[in-house]
Amino acid sequence: MAIDTNAIKEYIRGILIALGDDPDREGLKDTPDRVARMYSEVFEGMNYTNEEIAQMFDKTFEDEMDFASDSKDLVIVRDIQLFSYCEHHIALMYDMTATVAYMPNGKVIGLSKIARIADMVSKRLQLQERIGSDIAQIMQIVTGSEDVAVLIEGSHSCMTARGIRQANARTTTTTLRGRFRTDSDLQMRLYR
Numbered sequence: 001m002a003i004d005t006n007a008i009k010e011y012i013r014g015i016l017i018a019l020g021d022d023p024d025r026e027g028l029k030d031t032p033d034r035v036a037r038m039y040s041e042v043f044e045g046m047n048y049t050n051e052e053i054a055q056m057f058d059k060t061f062e063d064e065m066d067f068a069s070d071s072k073d074l075v076i077v078r079d080i081q082l083f084s085y086c087e088h089h090i091a092l093m094y095d096m097t098a099t100v101a102y103m104p105n106g107k108v109i110g111l112s113k114i115a116r117i118a119d120m121v122s123k124r125l126q127l128q129e130r131i132g133s134d135i136a137q138i139m140q141i142v143t144g145s146e147d148v149a150v151l152i153e154g155s156h157s158c159m160t161a162r163g164i165r166q167a168n169a170r171t172t173t174t175t176l177r178g179r180f181r182t183d184s185d186l187q188m189r190l191y192r
C-alpha cells in the first residue's frame with residue numbers, strides 16, 4: 001500500500017492546531033507538506049513487503065568458488081549505518097550500526113545490496129529486534145542460504161531524549177539463523 005501523503009499533510013496540520021499553534025503562520029505554513037515529503041522518504045520501506053525488497057535487490061553472482069556444504073566460508077559487512085523510527089513513539093533510532101553476515105550457498109550477493117536491504121528495512125516503523133529479523137529473512141530469500149546473522153547496535157531517542165532520559169543507553173540485538181544459532185565458533189567470528 002502506497003503512503004498517502006495528502007492524508008499525512010492534513011493530519012500534521014491537525015497536530016499543529018492541537019498543539020495550540022497557528023499552522024498558517026510563516027514558519028509553519030509549509031510544514032505539513034514538508035513533513036509529508038520527509039515521511040515518504042524515511043518510511044519508504046513501508047511501501048514494500050520483505051519479498052518485494054528481496055526482489056528489488058536480487059543482484060547475485062553464481063559463485064566462482066566451490067563452497068562445500070560444510071564450508072565455514074563467511075561474508076561479513078560491518079558498520080552499516082542505519083536510522084529508523086520506533087513504532088511505539090514514532091521516535092528516532094539513531095547512531096545505529098548493523099553487521100550483516102551470511103554463509104554463501106552457491107551464490108554471492110553484491111555487497112552494496114546488503115547495505116541497501118538494511119537501509120530499506122529500517123525505513124519503516126520498527127522495533128530494533130524486527131529490523132534484524134526482517135534483514136535476516138530478506139538475506140535468506142536473496143542468497144538462498146539459511147545461515148544468516150544480523151547484529152544491530154543503536155540508541156533510541158524515546159529512551160535518551162525523553163522518559164527515562166538515559167542518554168548513554170545503547171541497545172544491541174542479535175538475530176541468528178541457520179548454523180549461526182548452534183555454532184559458537186561461527187558466532188565468535190561475528191565479533192571483531
Ligand SMILES: Nc1nc2c(ncn2[C@@H]2O[C@H](COP(=O)(O)OP(=O)(O)OP(=O)(O)O)[C@@H](O)[C@H]2O)c(=O)[nH]1
Nearest residue numbers: 086087088089126127128129156158159162163164
Ligand atoms: N523491545 C523494544 N522496545 C522498544 C523499542 N523502541 C522502543 N521501545 C520501548 O517501547 C516501550 C513502550 O512502552 P510504554 O510503557 O507503552 O510507553 P511509555 O509510557 O512512553 O514508556 P517509557 O518510555 O518508559 O516512558 C518502551 O519501554 C520503549 O523503550 C524497540 O526497538 N524494541
Ligand SMILES: [Zn+2]
Nearest residue numbers: 086088089158
Ligand atoms: Zn519508542
